[in-house]
Amino acid sequence: MRSWRACAAASCRGPTPTGKGWTELNHNGVVGPSGPKLLSARFGRTDGHRLAVYEKEGGYQALRRVLGGMQPAEVQAVVKESGLRGRGGAGFPTGTKWGFVPQAAEQVYFFVNADESEPGTFKDRFLLDYDPHQTIEGTIISCFAVRASLGFIYIRGEFGWLIDRVQKAVDECYAAGYLGKNILGSGYNLDLIVHKGAGAYICGEETGLINSVEGRKGQPSIKPPFPAVSGFLKKPTIVNNVESVASVPWIIMNGAAAYRAFGTEKSPGTKLFSVSGPVKRPGVYEIPLGMPFRTFFNDVLGGMADGEELKAVIVGGSSVPVLPADEIMNCNLDYESLGSAGTMLGSGGMIIIPKRCDMVELIQVLMHFYWDESCGQCTPCREGTGWLHRLVKKLRRGEGTPEDLERIEHVCSGMAGLTICPLSDAAVMPMRSFLAKFRGEFEALIQDQTPVAAESRWPRGEQE
């Protein structure tokens, strides 16, 4: 196993202009010369987070337009027409969700979900880091659309450095009159609080997030009632992902039809993909939905890093089913194509798995994660995640039997769809797909009965 990438040096750091219809960057901020930049126009720059820069480039014009005479219902209608689907994982249409807030509601709350804890996903971080004002402008417009007077941006606690940056941007907004009382003289009042999480994946689930801000454990609640009807402090509450909200100003300025010009019928617009693993150019990319995976992989990512071969891809964050290389190569990057291939677009957190990786080892890593992050409320999830983790470890100790594979299936069927929130399913989907698509590797461990070297058996440093 190649332990160390050569510091990702040349592959990750140099400018790689493509001019082929997508925006690309990596951490050091390389942006391609052309391609849709609805979300990533200021990515990779050192000044894009400043209010003055954002304003100079057209920022807060959408807000001015909205507050200059649009009604909340009109804003909702434009977003609905655009077909924007939630970018947090489930892909639910954003405008439709806003419409669930009861008309008569007196107090509405709005939450921007920047918990971003799904392994493989790091796109919202780029949005907030390079261009916090875009998300804030989108938040103010979204709050107006659902008539909220208090909004929160819930940022995972691990992003301490990012929280400072977003707080600064929010402060700039208050000073400029984009937040607070009587915004831009429109009579609309909005407060926006940056709320810092404290390290719990489950707080990304919308009801977990709401409970967390109420000052409780971030445990999800049973739905219905849905938050849009009864959420934070039992009042109507909308929770949207950062990328969903950040897409709103562009849609307002350019219209629903212009947005629909990108993407496909059922997956309109552009989407950020965060790509990790040994490809030539890992990073965050904005592409129109519907791009063939093959094009994305070969032309945008530059294919595998030297000496690596593609084995499989988890396309939408660690919770979605894995696809072997030959299957993903025939997919397009949109909700419908990936759905019919048996996986999901999810959060767009694309994890590239090379040939050298042992799939049983990787699923152990993931099962440890879900077991660790289960909030413990539901028996199938609390017990099931631990059970799956132990079964996989048993296989790797060389003590597995063919019955264990049946047992894995059995435990999975006792977990899927039977719990308060989808974390249980989020564990089952990778587990089942790893076993279905790479069964040979599981069976080989059982036949072999040779324990994997103790050192590699505990990939996480964990002890038995």
Add this chain to the structure above:
Amino acid sequence: MTKPMQELPMDGTPGFALSPGALARIDALAARYPTKASALMPCLWVIMDELGWVPPGGVDLMVEKLDVTHARVNEVLTFYTMFRDTPQAKHTLQVCHNISCHIMGARPLIRHLEERLGVKLGGRTADGQFQIEGAECLGACGMGPCLQLGTHLYENVTPAKADALLESLRRGVVPRADTDREGVD
């Protein structure tokens, strides 16, 4: 949400005091949030930022300021990985060991750090200087393996980079984080 193995607090309840600035921030947060209880997490962060952990006196303070029960505060304090109810090492290195970082070499990095510091993952050096912990994804998956030290995130961490980090910390200097772009600006 793994909490590292930790020693229990020392005998007796340690003294508890917050600076006037921190107390003022707590009052301001309690007033700003729609209910006092909803300010619990940010108020715990105020204590964490000042002391590095939340001692029993901090729990009492929350009960007093936010009209919540001891049970509620303790429940929240123990649910979240980043809140700590025991004193911490001077430097806690949190190494991501989730899938993307694992693929890119988190395990060799952890082994390297374990050897350098002479402690296992979850352990603390005898002098109380260093602690290494596993972390479940730090949102730097494309730049893995990565590790976090307080609000400092280090990306593409090679053993050499990890050595340089330890060396620098021993000299009392926290190296610039990879996410710190202010200097460039």
